[in-house]
């Protein structure tokens with residue numbers, strides 16, 4: 330383990346706030362196991378060895394909680410699946426998991442395809458589009474249809490925008506040395522509260538409507554409500570709200586971001602773009618890939634996996650030691666903050682030849698060759714592994730396949746593309762492209 334010293338009272342906070350990706354990449358070069366540094370008064374350990382990552386995420390996961398910064402989202406997500414700790418987490422995960430089993434997800438494929446078909450119908454013959462925004466809208470529609478059985482009219486305005494406000498303000502707070510109490514009437518605090526209230530209103534309406542009209546009882550909302558009605562340990566109303574909010578946020582934002590990066594990578598790598606389009610043209614009978622066709626779109630899957638390597642939306646996973654624990658040969662005290670970054674690990678030249686190059690051929694049958702476990706983990710790992718992993722991959726293949734089958738995309742070379750590591754790894758000004766309907 331090496332300690333990187335700054336000599337400043339605020340430690341490395343300034344460099345971290347200014348450009349966290351470059352800062353972490355620089356830090357990771359000091360050592361191949363653990364790099365220790367200070368952010369404000371807090372000591373942070375960045376893990377850069379896969380076996381240590383595995384210990385924290387898997388074998389010693391019960392010695393850790395989610396780290397504090399994530400709790401900035403607490404007013405929005407409460408103790409929903411993403412933020413809760415045991416015993417609530419275990420109980421809720423058991424309840425929600427069946428809705429995500431691969432066999433169960435099959436039936437969502439038709440809904441995903443139908444939402445995508447309707448969405449793309451409105452696109453013109455030739456126009457410039459704000460692709461990142463489009464993908465947010467589409468993935469929001471898909472998650473609301475599949476998991477909650479609703480079509481949120483004007484979803485981007487009503488849900489997408491307030492979610493964006495919450496994420497931006499939460500990121501600002503995470504990066505500040507001094508945070509004002511949430512009760513203070515600052516502009517950000519007011520905007521944050523208004524956004525959460527707006528989202529609360531929508532989620533309450535979705536739940537109320539379902540209580541009145543008991544259709545679609547088999548989707549996730551149905552499962553949650555049913556458990557509320559029949560379980561001996563009744564789920565609180567608040568818990569139901571938190572789970573719905575969590576699924577709404579976690580279930581669309583990351584997938585939209587992954588798809589946006591993939592479109593950027595494809596438009597700037599024409600050979601790879603053409604191979605994806607050729608595969609989709611050859612294997613998909615209709616305009617939108619059908620469930621049975623998805624498994625055959627091997628090259629399209631490789632492209633998505635490689636895009637998740639270079640631009641993992643969940644670029645930073647944080648943990649807090651809740652008791653003293655040995656990680657490798659190192660003793661972590663209770664209260665130690667630990668950072669694990671898929672972005673840093675997945676670009677490590679120790680494991681990848683030409684790590685910065687977009688090369689989907691690194692993957693064979695959905696797996697990386699000759700790379701140890703926990704070097705590549707865009708969906709996390711252990712008991713907190715992404716519950717929507719299979720759902721997200723299915724959705725991403727269907728949406729990407731549909732985009733490629735129906736349109737040609739041209740990158741506007743004037744666009745400035747820069748990664749923006751908010752809570753998820755976005756593109757700083759989104760992604761714009763010229764889009765032309767294929768004949």
Ligand code: HEM
Nearest residue numbers: 410411579580583584587643707708709713715716717721
């Ligand atoms: C490309 C898309 C996605 C990526 C890259 C992604 C990534 C992740 C990662 C890395 C975690 C673990 C975070 C941690 O350990 O602190 C996670 C957790 C989670 N994800 Fe995803 N995710 C994606 C899509 C989805 C989708 C589509 C859903 C829901 C439909 C979803 C729901 C969740 C939930 C509820 C958790 C918390 C699980 C728990 O703690 O038990 N995610 N995701």
